[in-house]
Amino acid sequence: MRQMVSAACGLLMACAPGMAAAESLVVVELFTSQGCSACPPADDFVETLAAYPQVLPLSLHVDYWDYIGWADSFADPRFTERQKNYARAVGSRTIYTPQFIIGGQDRVEGYSPEETAMRLAEHLARRSDVTLTVTRKGDQLVIHADADPPLDQAVRVQLVRYLPAETVTIERGENAGKTITYRNVVTSWEHVGDWSGHEPYEITAPAPGQEPAVVILQNEGPSTILAAARAD
Secondary structure: OHHHHHHHHHHHHHOHHHHHHOOOOEEEEEEEOOOOOOOHHHHHHHHHHHOOOOEEEEEEEOOOOHHHOOOOOOOOHHHHHHHHHHHHHOOOOOOOOOEEEEOOOEEEEOOOHHHHHHHHHHHHOOOOOEEEEEEEEOOEEEEEEEEOOOOOOOEEEEEEEEEEEEEEEOOOOOOOOOEEEEEEEEEEEEEEEEEOOOOOEEEEEEOOOOOOEEEEEEOOOOOOEEEEEEOO
16 A cells, blocks of 8 residues: 555656646545445545645545444535536446546545646646636635637536545444544535636635635536636
């Protein structure tokens, strides 16, 4: 296990110069559950990924493991539906935990840090045609986006809030007796607008409270994430 993580870290370190120059965050979604015995290594790997400034791992807890005897305290049926929509977008009828989805495109089934890092390195080496900035003004976020050249299809503007770290002692189910710290736990994923990708775009969205916020521009599907930016 440690060798796999070390190899994955080596891949990420190898592309560190590209990461430093990257124009946008690379979003890595982890679909996970407190009731899934295969998930804790993937949950731990989120902390490793979060150490890289140009990588934003997000933990989305699904609810389809709750029947085993432990109701995931972070689970949201909307995250289950999001995972199903990713599967439908590629013609699949199957969903898994853990599952990583990188940049809205690449799917990694199960815990595979080397494959995850390899796919992530490919995304980090790319440059986006979209410039996205998010500025906080009190309880509001000012979102500004521009594309050069203009985009060939409209994108969804999404606002995500998350908890940086939460520790849970699991009393029942497949992980009974374990205490696990979950990182970047998504609490909400909202559609706040649509952008044609032609003219510069600006919108103000409410974002009260202290939870970190990130804005994600994504093709319908869900599919490719074109840009992401944390709130200043």
